[in-house]
Amino acid sequence: MGRENSDTDVLLVGAGPVGLYGAYCSGFRGLRTMLVDGEKQVGGQISMLYPEKSVRDVAGVPEASGRELVARLHEQAMTYSPTVLLGQHVRQVDTADPDHLTVELSGSGPVRCRAVVLTAGIGSFTPRRLPAETTWSGEGIHYTVADPGAFRGRRVLVAGGGDSAVDWAHELAGIAGSVTLVHRRRTFRAHAANVAQLAGSGVDVRTECEVAELLGDGRVEAVRLTAPSGEEIVPADDVVVALGFLSELGPLASWGLELRGRAVAVDQQMRTSVPRIYAAGDLADYPGKVRLIAVGFGEVATAVGNAACAAGMAESLFPGHSTDLPAMEGRVRS
Numbered sequence: 001m002g003r004e005n006s007d008t009d010v011l012l013v014g015a016g017p018v019g020l021y022g023a024y025c026s027g028f029r030g031l032r033t034m035l036v037d038g039e040k041q042v043g044g045q046i047s048m049l050y051p052e053k054s055v056r057d058v059a060g061v062p063e064a065s066g067r068e069l070v071a072r073l074h075e076q077a078m079t080y081s082p083t084v085l086l087g088q089h090v091r092q093v094d095t096a097d098p099d100h101l102t103v104e105l106s107g108s109g110p111v112r113c114r115a116v117v118l119t120a121g122i123g124s125f126t127p128r129r130l131p132a133e134t135t136w137s138g139e140g141i142h143y144t145v146a147d148p149g150a151f152r153g154r155r156v157l158v159a160g161g162g163d164s165a166v167d168w169a170h171e172l173a174g175i176a177g178s179v180t181l182v183h184r185r186r187t188f189r190a191h192a193a194n195v196a197q198l199a200g201s202g203v204d205v206r207t208e209c210e211v212a213e214l215l216g217d218g219r220v221e222a223v224r225l226t227a228p229s230g231e232e233i234v235p236a237d238d239v240v241v242a243l244g245f246l247s248e249l250g251p252l253a254s255w256g257l258e259l260r261g262r263a264v265a266v267d268q269q270m271r272t273s274v275p276r277i278y279a280a281g282d283l284a285d286y287p288g289k290v291r292l293i294a295v296g297f298g299e300v301a302t303a304v305g306n307a308a309c310a311a312g313m314a315e316s317l318f319p320g321h322s323t324d325l326p327a328m329e330g331r332v333r334s
Contacts (some may be wrong), residue, residue: 006100008034008083009313010304011113013090013103013252014120016044017293018281020073022119022300027080029308029319034113035082036105038089042077043070044121049144049245053167057292091251093277101276115307118252118264118272118279119300128243130159132211132223140220142240145172153177155235157223159211160242166190166198168240173201180204180234182211182225214239260285270303276311278303 010026012019015037026033041047046055046066056063064072078084091104093116100112127143145151145168156176158169161183167190169181179202186207188195198205206225213224215233222235249262258265258273263285270278280303281296289295308314 006032006112006114008032008111009114009311010034010117010307011036011101011103011111011115012117012119013037014044014118014281014283015039015042015084015086016119016121016281017046017070017073018121018296018300019044019117019119020070020077021297022117022280022304023077023082023084024079025301025304025319026117026308027077027082028322029304029314031304031308031313033080033082034085034111035077036085036088036090036111038087038106040087042074042084042086043067046070050164050167051146052148053145053164053171055293058294058297089251093255093274095256095274095276114276114311114313116277117270117300117303117307118277118283119281119296120249120252121282122245122262126246127241128246130211130214130239130241130243132214133241136214138214138216138218138220140216140236140238141214142238143242145240148172148175151176151238154237156180156238156240157182157211157234157236158240158242159183160244161185161188161190162242162244163190163194164244165240165242166194168242169203170194170197170201172240173203178202178204180206180236182206182209184208184210211239269306270299271306271310276307278307 009031010033012022012035015035023033023035047070051067052065054063055069088105088107094102101116103111151172152175154176155178156172157180158165159182169179172179181203209225209227211223212226214220215222220239222233225232256274264272264279264283266279266284266286270280272279280299282291305317309317
């Protein structure tokens with residue numbers, strides 16, 4: 001059965017940075033490409049969690065905000081006009097046909113494809129909440145800083161000890177009226193260089209300290225902190241909770257894939273244990289894995305290339321150099 005019997009050649013599941021670059025790689029090969037994501041916007045974790053944070057670990061991009069990086073990746077992904085379906089979740093996959101996979105989507109029904117490339121990052125995720133939130137039903141709690149300007153002049157307390165907590169505290173230091181960073185341990189999980197930047201930033205850093213209670217009438221007005229030295233009431237207009245996220249694979253866990261924790265095991269060709277299904281980015285796992293966006297870009301290029309060859313959609317694993325081709329924006333190669 002040929003390509004004419006499928007809805008698309010390559011179905012990428014997950015429209016984060018790796019999925020967006022995968023759409024470009026697939027289109028560059030002249031493949032019909034479909035990109036699906038359960039969220040209603042592209043960009044994955046970057047768009048959802050830290051659109052204004054600076055990203056500095058992408059080759060050739062010394063520094064860009066998450067929003068800027070996603071915008072450029074989206075522009076690149078659309079070069080070859082892939083079909084993009086947002087707000088749709090993948091459900092089940094049917095592998096009975098040796099030439100095609102049929103993937104059930106929540107909104108548009110079944111999609112027949114020649115190969116699937118999973119680029120869903122950490123899967124679906126929900127924020128870890130403060131224990132004090134169990135007795136709080138008011139406003140003023142945030143799990144991301146989508147617009148730093150919204151905190152201008154306000155008293156902000158950031159809870160957490162990872163890179164997100166430290167980065168947000170540092171970024172808000174020049175915008176908010178005051179910033180207090182609270183971490184329940186003595187040492188931080190964040191990179192030492194990021195923690196060192198807090199010195200002289202104006203952030204009030206409290207270690208071995210926890211948020212015991214949120215105080216206010218319908219909206220946060222203060223927090224009660226506990227520490228080995230005792231308790232203290234600290235005025236606050238907003239509390240940014242940066243304790244990490246709980247992730248799950250969702251329906252992907254029932255696809256018969258070999259799993260390693262919450263990741264999908266792949267080989268050096270980025271193949272999973274199920275034929276015609278590949279994985280790249282944070283979702284993929286193999287010995288020696290380094291979880292960086294830059295690594296994910298290489299993985300998805302490898303996955304798309306091997307998928308194309310294995311499914312008979314390409315004769316050569318190497319796609320050629322883009323610099324050798326004329327500009328073809330908006331057109332699919334024949």
